[in-house]
Amino acid sequence: MKHAGPVTGSTAQNAVGEGRFTLARLAVATIATLMMLWPIAWMVSTSFKRPEAVFELPPRWIPEAPSLAGYEVALSAAVLRYFLNSVIVASATALLATGAGALCAYGLSRLRFRGNRAVMLALLGSLGLPIPLLMVTLYLLFFRVGILDSYLALILGHTVITLPVVVWLLKDFFDALPREFEEAAFIDGASPAQVIRLVILPLVRPGLAAAAIFVFVTSWNEFIFGMTFISSDTYRPIPAAMGLLFLNEFQYRWGDTMAVATVVTLPIMLLFVLFQRYFVSGITAGAVKG
Amino acid sequence: MNGVLTRHPLFVVALFAPAAILVGVLTFYPFINGVLLSFTNYSPLYKDTSFIGFDNYAYLLEDPAFWDVVKNTLIMIVSSVVIATVLGFALALLLDRIPVGRRTFRALIFQGWIVPWVTVAVLWGWIFNADYGIINWTLRNLGLIDGILGWTTDPVRAQIVIVSGFVWRIIPFMMVMALAGLQGVPDELLDSARVDGAGPLQRLRHIILPLCANVMLVAALLQAVRLFQEITLPWVVTQGGPINATTTLSLYTYKAAFQQWDFGLASTVGILWTIALVVIASVYLKFLLRRHD
């Protein structure tokens, strides 16, 4: 691990030599960041434009007469319902996948058995299985059980694509935790439930948070299950609703479309700003090791 | 630890049962069932189903349109991953060397990775709009084009639109992975190389790249596998056209399953896709291990 300080471990002489480039580097980094972010800025800018202003050439980054008309559509009761559906599905998936994944990861971390590694690889490999292939049988299965067009269909579908990641992520986390405390607690006669509650949980909270956020984001962004398993507005999540409603008539109402897109994207960005450190560790942890 | 836990067999069961049931029922059973379905002509549109052996496989493999789809999928995914890996690594090198605001830059760039695909899709449709899109406007102003350039009407240009969306969405991931990889490069090594008179390019080539290669190659594989699943962008922006130029394998499978309701054929595509991925991934990993062990 490298130290976190701003100056690298170079000698003072070298630092001075490199100092010349610092400003240039900052400038390049700023330009690169702008290159990455301008589409998002353009989306937000368009979302505040009146229909005529959208087609104005040359395009303006700051609308001349900002309008909230797009947000009247984006925050209408119908769209808020889709929004609520997405919150419900993403939260429930986060609970289910993180819960089941954490238990499994703990087991895999603490129990050494033959095939331990094979299980991990099988889980990772399952992420490569074609989702439309799995959906065919899931569709038939959910139909037989009678849960097509329900939150549960989406929650289970989203669990398929997130649970393996949670296990990978949290196994690393558990591996990094010293096991002496648990062993001591067990030897002192504590029950497994007590060990989990009193010894493990306090230590893995950041890991659980990272996993839960990863699951939430994945579920929030998921499009294709929402398009296929849901056929009523009661349960339709917001990305599918966008695909269904705003790509039709709204194709030329870019202001409205961009306002809805902004509303879909904003909560996720907010979540990211709030939980940034968990987020990045969550995304890199599993993969670096693999 | 094994000893302690085996004294609580019920606890061990409780640890594994939820995940095992979920993965078993929701992933492995559907996969096995998919293998079986691929040998039938099952379709919800018809009442009877029969076992048809390898007919679905033959049907697909002799269909030139299917091979076009495979080719176009590979072109788009490979170029997206290569471009994103190079750019992501370059960004990481840049950010790794700036003294202040590294976290802020990283956080800002990372925003791209959490934007929902459906947002990327409508946004790309808008910025590449032929008449009023900002891309065409900019190109016109730079004098690079004259009049209106139809981005989704030409096979190659449509692929560029899709690839640029893929790249934009995965650069942040590649960057974060590269930053993590760069953390693993010991400063002492760089310093001694510098003392020995190695220039920045030499240090990059002989020290940084070999040490980061594994992380980047694994990250590239992960993203490639992920892009194979991606369906929203071609669905929304180009509907897979023109002339199937942007029909990815996932869109093709999805259409077979849930637009044509040909579950047998869709399962067959899925199985072929799985086989291809397993082959590609193992060749790739084998090549990797040989080079870096």
Place this chain on the structure above:
Amino acid sequence: MRGWKSSLALTLGLAIAALPGTDALAQQKTLRIMGYQATFEHFRPAWEWVLEEFQRRHPDVTIEDIPTAFNETLNQITVAVLGGNAPDIVIVNPVWMAQLDSLDALQPLSGLISDAELAKFPERVREDLTFDGELKALPLNPGPIMMVYNRDLMREAGLDPDAPPKTWPEFTTAIEKICALPDRNGGKVSGIALRLDRGAQTAQWLIPVIWGMGGEITDSDGEFNFTSPPVIEALQWYRRLVEEGCAQPGATVGDTRNLFAQGRAGFIFEGPWIRGLVRNLSADQLQIAPDGNIWIAPMPENPSGEVRQFANHGVIAITAQAKDKELAASFVDFLLNDPDVVDKHFEIAQIMATGNTELLASGAHGADPLTQEFVKYLPNSQALPMQHPRWLAAMDALVPHIQSVVDGADAQAEAEQAERDAQRALSRR
């Protein structure tokens, strides 16, 4: 992190509280309708009025409308039907019906609506909507597809706007003259706005052109045929127009309509909804009238002098899963056969609001010249060349080949491959 967890729990609690069903009133009947009406701006206000009016007349009925984008409606209905969760009423396109019929999704209408009422709908249209010998839908928005043209551009190109082209050679010349006009409204003038995107509709909308060349897409045995000389001619006609810059390659339905509404296309093939589209998309800049900016004419006649109209109706059907079929039928009857409702619907939507010929000839419909033009050609318009559950898959298989021809590939070779692909799609049982 406790706050984070409790907020999750809270959300979940809210979620459970919000689950529907708990507040359902015992006596209230629900009518669930699925369709694209509410997603089109030119349909929505009238549709909302219709739903309100029905609920006003039937206080014990609550209507649940499930809007779906046009292109996704068939899938959404199929998903709902397969899931045993079908709405009571669906608004569909005739080309979707064979697929739904193979799922036994649609309820025959005889017995639910009196034969006398059913007989008021044009025979040709009823034939298109009859599956296995049973009438399974009625036209809500009849859609004879006509040649819609921009009179201003005609005049500017030196053509007589009161004498629209009558034959395909005349038509082609008119297109070419219009597309030679100078650029305007931010771009080139297209002679004609053709649908050329990757959607199955691109193939569907080639059919009237093939008819115009004197061809069919089925042979005498009813088999699918895409290699007859008129088909090749139609494909080459598309390519010629694109190569000359008279049609935009890859144009989506939306692109074509927008182009036309911007006054940048001489012709477009559309139905009665063109008025609402032009009004909305041109922000009331263009007027549809015999002496206005836009007017309509029948499709050009084929080499043997026949005029054959293609149709793209919006039709309404009752599902076999509908819980209260009488109630669903009363809604259909109210919507299509009640003169007051039909008149008001027409007044708001400005679009043919029923296929009931009696009502089309009287009231608000009878007084509207544009509607009467469409009504004149409705009895001869045909929506479905073939009733096959995999029809759309076959159309979808044709599209890449149509696009290839437009892109310069050999028409004959592509047509042969297209026919093979479409037949393969149809033969997948």
